[in-house]
Amino acid sequence: MSLRTPLGRAVGLGSAKEGVSHWWWQRVTSVALIPLSLWFVFSLASLVGADYQTVVDWIRSPIIAALLIMFVISTFYHAQLGVQVVIEDYIHTEWLKMASSLALSFITAFLTLVAVVLVLRVALGG
Amino acid sequence: MLIKNRPLSPHLQVYRPQLTSVLSITHRGTGMFLAFSSPVLVYWLWAIAAGADTYASAQALFGSSFVRVILFFWSYSLFYHLCNGIRHLTWDMGIGLDIATLYKSGWWMVAISFALTVATWVIGYVTRGGSG
Numbered sequence: 001m002s003l004r005t006p007l008g009r010a011v012g013l014g015s016a017k018e019g020v021s022h023w024w025w026q027r028v029t030s031v032a033l034i035p036l037s038l039w040f041v042f043s044l045a046s047l048v049g050a051d052y053q054t055v056v057d058w059i060r061s062p063i064i065a066a067l068l069i070m071f072v073i074s075t076f077y078h079a080q081l082g083v084q085v086v087i088e089d090y091i092h093t094e095w096l097k098m099a100s101s102l103a104l105s106f107i108t109a110f111l112t113l114v115a116v117v118l119v120l121r122v123a124l125g126g
Numbered sequence: 127m128l129i130k131n132r133p134l135s136p137h138l139q140v141y142r143p144q145l146t147s148v149l150s151i152t153h154r155g156t157g158m159f160l161a162f163s164s165p166v167l168v169y170w171l172w173a174i175a176a177g178a179d180t181y182a183s184a185q186a187l188f189g190s191s192f193v194r195v196i197l198f199f200w201s202y203s204l205f206y207h208l209c210n211g212i213r214h215l216t217w218d219m220g221i222g223l224d225i226a227t228l229y230k231s232g233w234w235m236v237a238i239s240f241a242l243t244v245a246t247w248v249i250g251y252v253t254r255g256g257s258g
Contacts (some may be wrong), residue, residue, distance in 0.1 A: 030214075031215065034212065038242075042246060042249065046250075050253075053178075056174065068171075072167065075164060075167065079161035082157045086154065111164065114172075118168070118172055
């Protein structure tokens with residue numbers, strides 16, 4: 001038997017029982033994405049005319065590879081949290097809402113992993 | 127959910143558009159556009175990992191004029207969502223929530239996101255040597 005009071009268990013959790021975790025991680029990823037996305041877009045712009053080897057050498061730098069992985073993880077996590085809210089706002093059929101949320105989670109998790117593996121393959125490839 | 131088709135508040139279609147509401151709706155719109163275009167990022171990484179030939183065909187695809195127009199809107203969407211996201215973060219701290227500041231930061235946000243987009247494309251064309 002728990003010694004916590006009913007109020008103590010409820011405070012900060014809300015009806016979804018996740019507290020402010022969705023809100024908080026949306027902010028964490030958005031703060032991370034301010035420098036990361038600025039860096040990524042301006043890097044892309046400066047790589048426009050670059051040949052293949054230049055791009056590969058760029059990703060082989062450990063700092064660049066790490067930044068790319070951070071950018072990828074933040075991007076897909078932020079996208080998942082954002083689209084989740086849109087699903088909850090506009091889809092009112094319960095099973096469809098649940099199915100879309102699950103599909104969203106699986107797709108973003110999959111895309112994140114594929115992207116990280118691809119960055120590592122280029123960064124570590126022989 | 128027993129009663130279907132109940133009237134929804136606040137009847138968006140009879141509202142006169144305001145800067146605040148239009149910018150807010152655009153924030154969600156650009157966010158959705160960015161989320162749904164994010165697989166392109168994986169395609170780009172895949173093209174690099176797959177080798178020089180695949181990367182060359184990806185370069186050709188991204189360089190085609192139709193895709194370039196989409197990329198322009200993608201870059202503006204990204205800078206818009208980024209700059210307006212910073213406004214959201216300041217609101218989270220309780221800063222700039224009065225109407226006058228909202229309008230001022232709104233117009234500044236539109237201008238700065240447009241300037242960043244132009245700067246990106248200038249850099250893109252300069253690195254390419256202006257060869258189109």
